[in-house]
Amino acid sequence: xxxxxxxxxxxxxxxxxxxxxxxxxxxxxxxxxxxxxxxxxxxxxxxxxxxxxxxxxxxxxxxxxxxxxxxxxxxxxxxxxxxxxxxxxxxxxxxxxxxxxxxxxxxxxxxxxxxxxxxxxxxxxxxxxxxxxxxxxxxxxxxxxxxxxxxxxxxxxxxxxxxxxxxxxxxxxxxxxxxxxxxxxxxxxxxxxxxxxxxxxxxxxxxxxxxxxxxxxxxxxxxxxxxxxxxxxxxxxxxxxxxxxxxxxxxxxxxxxxxxxxxxxxxxxxxxxxxxxxxxxxxxxxxxxxxxxxxxxxxxxxxxxxxxxxxxxxxxxxxxxxxxxxxxxxxxxxxxxxxxxxxxxxxxxxxxxxxxxxxxxxxxxxxxxxxxxxxxxxxxxxxxxxxxxxxxxxxxxxxxxxxxx
Amino acid sequence: xxxxxxxxxxxxxxxxxxxxxxxxxxxxxxxxxxxxxxxxxxxxxxxxxxxxxxxxxxxxxxxxxxxxxxxxxxxxxxxxxxxxxxxxxxxxxxxxxxxxxxxxxxxxxxxxxxxxxxxxxxxxxxxxxxxxxxxxxxxxxxxxxxxxxxxxxx
Numbered sequence: 382x383x384x385x386x387x388x389x390x391x392x393x394x395x396x397x398x399x400x401x402x403x404x405x406x407x408x409x410x411x412x413x414x415x416x417x418x419x420x421x422x423x424x425x426x427x428x429x430x431x432x433x434x435x436x437x438x439x440x441x442x443x444x445x446x447x448x449x450x451x452x453x454x455x456x457x458x459x460x461x462x463x464x465x466x467x468x469x470x471x472x473x474x475x476x477x478x479x480x481x482x483x484x485x486x487x488x489x490x491x492x493x494x495x496x497x498x499x500x501x502x503x504x505x506x507x508x509x510x511x512x513x514x515x516x517x518x519x520x521x522x523x524x525x526x527x528x529x530x531x532x533x534x535x536x537x538x539x540x541x542x543x544x545x546x547x548x549x550x551x552x553x554x555x556x557x558x559x560x561x562x563x564x565x566x567x568x569x570x571x572x573x574x575x576x577x578x579x580x581x582x583x584x585x586x587x588x589x590x591x592x593x594x595x596x597x598x599x600x601x602x603x604x605x606x607x608x609x610x611x612x613x614x615x616x617x618x619x620x621x622x623x624x625x626x627x628x629x630x631x632x633x634x635x636x637x638x639x640x641x642x643x644x645x646x647x648x649x650x651x652x653x654x655x656x657x658x659x660x661x662x663x664x665x666x667x668x669x670x671x672x673x674x675x676x677x678x679x680x681x682x683x684x685x686x687x688x689x690x691x692x693x694x695x696x697x698x699x700x701x702x703x704x705x706x707x708x709x710x711x712x713x714x715x716x717x718x719x720x721x722x723x724x725x726x727x728x729x730x731x732x733x734x735x736x737x738x739x740x741x742x743x744x745x746x747x748x749x750x751x752x753x754x755x756x757x758x759x760x761x762x763x764x765x766x767x768x769x770x771x772x773x774x775x776x777x778x779x780x781x782x783x784x785x786x
Numbered sequence: 787x788x789x790x791x792x793x794x795x796x797x798x799x800x801x802x803x804x805x806x807x808x809x810x811x812x813x814x815x816x817x818x819x820x821x822x823x824x825x826x827x828x829x830x831x832x833x834x835x836x837x838x839x840x841x842x843x844x845x846x847x848x849x850x851x852x853x854x855x856x857x858x859x860x861x862x863x864x865x866x867x868x869x870x871x872x873x874x875x876x877x878x879x880x881x882x883x884x885x886x887x888x889x890x891x892x893x894x895x896x897x898x899x900x901x902x903x904x905x906x907x908x909x910x911x912x913x914x915x916x917x918x919x920x921x922x923x924x925x926x927x928x929x930x931x932x933x934x935x936x937x938x939x940x
Contacts, residue, residue: 720802722850724824725793728911732789741825754825754848783793784802784851 401734409760476615485512529556529705551583556705557713608668609661622648796904801851804858810844819924819936857921
């Protein structure tokens with residue numbers, strides 16, 4: 382893949398950071414945006430904008446069509462059965478909260494069990510914690526091993542007659558471990574337990590096919606997929622959306638409102654209360670087109686190549702400890718450097734234009750398990766090249782030099 | 787500006803070998819500080835005498851070089867000072883980090899002044915100011931008997 386061509390599609394790379402070319406290695410946090418996405422939002426506001434689904438004037442029709450076309454694109458992109466299964470949210474966090482709140486309200490009771498893993502981002506733990514508090518439920522954590530992955534047997538061991546839902550990440554945002562989602566779904570199906578997948582890191586880097594995965598819920602973060610902020614997608618099997626209660630109440634999500642009774646339409650309308658981030662949703666259609674143009678298989682192959690090169694390069698530095706060694710790993714290298722705190726690493730790297738993340742990456746439980754308070758994380762996107770990794774390696778050497786380690 | 791202006795030798799020295807990093811004997815006040823975004827944590831132990839003089843001060847904790855160095859430098863600088871003087875030093879320290887002003891405190895020795903000034907490079911890194919001030923705010927909490935943990939995000 383010619384990353385020079387790819388980078389040229391992203392205006393941000395024209396900027397210098399501290400006088401140096403930008404080496405962006407923070408895509409797991411949020412990815413950069415291609416010009417087509419930026420332009421699409423501008424064009425929508427300049428030529429097509431109106432609120433959607435409410436008025437009958439021409440602009441309203443155009444805007445509504447653009448919005449719904451995006452829903453259709455998402456449906457095809459993830460191979461859902463129908464557009465009714467595609468709900469736009471403000472982010473993946475809201476998508477998971479929606480499920481935890483509505484499913485939790487209806488199906489989780491005192492003493493019931495919610496099965497998650499130690500790899501989870503806080504967004505796939507805290508919403509379940511609320512249900513634990515509200516309903517007196519129990520959260521069970523499938524342990525991650527020293528390689529930073531969760532073994533399927535660990536999940537099997539924890540499933541009981543009380544398990545009401547299994548909520549797992551697709552790809553760990555710290556260790557990069559790719560979860561055996563299909564196997565977990567097969568296991569859960571036998572016991573009729575629904576599975577929610579936090580696809581924040583999965584959707585930008587893996588081929589995702591809802592029919593193949595078979596999960597009940599899949600949460601997507603659009604800004605990590607070269608798309609605008611403020612947009613998330615919840616995929617949910619229609620059988621759940623038909624029985625779950627609405628999430629938030631307001632305009633747009635009602636069928637008929639009387640003083641003593643309110644009725645609701647079907648999905649997705651039932652779950653999209655109020656005016657949504659219309660322009661950003663329309664902008665997201667260009668992100669999907671960008672990914673499709675490059676080809677998800679090409680992206681996967683390219684990122685695998687850069688990941689392997691990156692792991693190899695930074696492991697050459699004896700002071701570096703890479704977090705986790707999962708067999709199946711995607712686009713993430715978290716690491717520590719002996720004697721240097723991750724925040725100091727991030728500051729020194731930034732001087733060379735290298736953007737990484739430092740901290741616990743919203744995974745305090747996992748960091749505690751690994752016995753560290755924080756780590757530095759380099760995460761890849763389609764635009765990264767081997768020479769980006771070389772700059773990273775040299776910048777890490779500079780950390781050693783500054784700290785004399 | 788070179789990164790070495792942030793990580794000056796004095797800062798690195800205090801970061802790697804923090805002074806007074808223990809629980810000082812006979813402390814009569816203490817407070818905790820936490821930066822939830824970074825994970826920096828400090829626990830300041832303070833022995834104030836009846837005239838509100840800092841008889842002894844120490845800290846425990848973990849965090850980045852800037853937070854540890856700043857905590858270490860703080861304990862060295864304000865040990866033996868009246869609380870009001872210590873507060874004044876903090877005020878000047880904050881101005882140095884935020885406005886880039888000189889310290890200008892008569893009660894500091896030349897050495898102390900140089901040591902404190904070694905943190906002046908933080909000014910150019912706004913995201914790191916919290917690291918440099920956490921221990922100081924925690925010290926104030928301890929001295930003023932405020933029970934809640936210092937939280938840089940509140």
